[in-house]
Amino acid sequence: MSGCAMNLPRIALLSLLLSLGPVLAGCDKTPPAEPPLAGSSIGGPFTLIDQQGKTVRASDFAGKYRIVYFGYTYCPDVCPVDMQNIGGGMAKLRPTDPDLARKVAVIFISLDPERDTPDVVGKFVSAFGPDIIGLTGSAKAIDAAAKEYKVFYKKAQPEGASGYLINHSNAAYLMGPQGEPIALLSADESPQAVADELRKWVQ
Secondary structure, rough: OOOOOOOHHHHHHHHHHHHOOOOOOOOOOOOOOOOOOOOOOOOEEEEEEEEOOEEEHHHHHHHOOEEEEEEEEOOHHHHHHHHHHHHHHHHHHHOOHHHHHHHHEEEEEEEOOOOHHHHHHHHHHHHOOOOOOOEEHHHHHHHHHHHOOOOOOOEOOOOOOOOOEEEEOOOEEEOOOOOOOOEOOOOOOOHHHHHHHHHOOOO
């Protein structure tokens, strides 16, 4: 576990969340009959606040693919890297596959309601792309959303430190137009890996 997130290998994380069965060979470019997360219970309703202070519900994204990532803006290491790769992946898509890129909403959900106000979240997500949606809310609302997505998180106070960290599982979920779980994106790898996976799954 790092100071920010439990950076589990993607196959191990798949197993932990789902016990799905065979994992697809990474070199096979042909989409399988069924996505890796198909049939899992990941995802569900949420009601949170965006960077403009407006109420946002999961149902607002009906009809769009969505990348859902849980983290926090004070994260010292993993979250910024993952968000950079997600934003970079979208940036690679826009010039070459603009229609595909328009089908995808990127959603960052804070796990730190004490510090992550709408304004703070807005400034954070704007560093990674022009259209990323930053969401925060009450502790109760965030906890409910995290449970829907099977996200573990816990506040940690390092000895001698004045501030706190939030240890959390990190995964970039690709959800379908009806909110169905599709796959875990390689947000810990590179923008190109994210772009390639979006081309594979977004129809």
